[in-house]
Amino acid sequence: MSDDYLTVIPTDPYWQPGTDAGDRAAAALARMLPDDDARRGLEAQWHDVVEAVHCGANLRAISCPHCGAECASAWWGEAVSKCYEDGFRTLMTTVPCCGVETSLNGLVYDWPMGFASFRIEVLYPDRAWLTDEELAELADALEHPLRQVLIHIQVVLMCRLAPLGQERHRLVEVLLGVRVWGSLTIAWAMSALALSRGGSGDATSPASTSSE
């Protein structure tokens, strides 16, 4: 059992559109979906704080934007946790590979993910990645460049956690529930990273992953 959610976020985690621009972009995204079923869960959301927008089981690797070295998931989890404790007022961190200071949002995520205080979310888009042209059209409507995140939630992976203890199993269940209700927490992000090590799939991320 699995679900795909499509989320588009501004490339600047702290940037928020006005109501008109946000609604205009949501309407533009609605026109890119195949039918009314796909449009049903579409929603533009403004949040008071920056949140992680994780790609769930699609996450395969996180790399340094400077030297290209792969970042250890444990390091990333700690770096995110540290910024989270500070309410994501800053996303700046120092990568262990080459010591460069960079934004967590500027790391190279395969598949794409990011941080945002505004998002347009489609729960069951029933389509693949947006094309570069479609992303450009949405960016025009929003008046800000966008990044797309295809969130893959593989509920079956929860079963793999069962041997690790009933408590952890329950925790993941709760976090998945939280995610479904639209409030992506960093705890979910970190658990999903652990989950993603068991993820698989033949699809590839878009050739032109947007950068910061």
Ligand SMILES: [Zn+2]
């Ligand atoms: Zn590096």
